[in-house]
Amino acid sequence: MNIEFPFQKFVNLVAFDQTTNALERDVIRLEKEINEFQNEVFRIEDQLALDTKQVSSCKKKVDEKELEMKDFDAKIKIKQDHFDRIVNQREIQSAYQEIELLKKKQYEHEEGLLEAWNILESTNRAYLETKATLQKRAQDLEDLITSSVAHKKDLQKKIIDRHAERSQLEAGIPEEWLEKYAVMRRTVSNPVVLVINNSCSACFYSITQQDSARLKRHALLQCKECYRFLYME
Secondary structure, eight states: OOSHHHHHHHHHHHHHHHHHHHHHHHHHHHHHHHHHHHHHHHHHHHHHHHHHHHHHHHHHHHHHHHHHHHHHHHHHHHHHHHHHHOOOHHHHHHHHHHHHHHHHHHHHHHHHHHHHHHHHHHHHHHHHHHHHHHHHHHHHHHHHHHHHHHHHHHHHHHHHHHHHHHHHHHTTSOHHHHHHHHHHHTTOSOOEEEEETTEETTTOOBOOHHHHHHHHTTOOEEOTTTOOEEEOO
16 A cells, blocks of 8 residues: 555645635634724714714703793893882882892803803814714724625635535545544644654654654654654645
């Protein structure tokens, strides 16, 4: 039996699986990225909703202040109309004092209205600036998500095609090798490794001269320390 031919096919199968594994890791990485991008979009949406609510709250305060100002205007007008009709000096003095007191309260309230307007304008200005930045970032994230999803689908299709192709690569490889290899693949990411400087390149366990000679004849051995399959180029 020509051992070199199945040995090379086995090495090719391992290399094939490693490429497939790399593609599968890329899919996992993309899924993580997509999830992170989506979470950031959600955070942006929450921030925009919070900012919108803050602007609405400021607008509500301005509306309340303006409504109170209108109420003062109405009360003062009623008092002035009454003032214009009275002739008794005592009543005139009393009505005059009431009007002045209302005007004083209105003036104090007007300062609160101006402050509420200033807060609304600064809050709205900051909101519009933040909104533009956040919406731009959200759009960029959506584009990244779209691109990553497309890339992920492309990789998944390649992986499916490779799984279908793999069975053909197993042909001609001893069943014993495939069974041991299948067991090792479930436990470590690199079940088959090169021997470098007469040592296992995974755990650096030294290889005996006898095993080294067998490896040079294309035998497939397991490391006595980590049990990975060993081979020499």
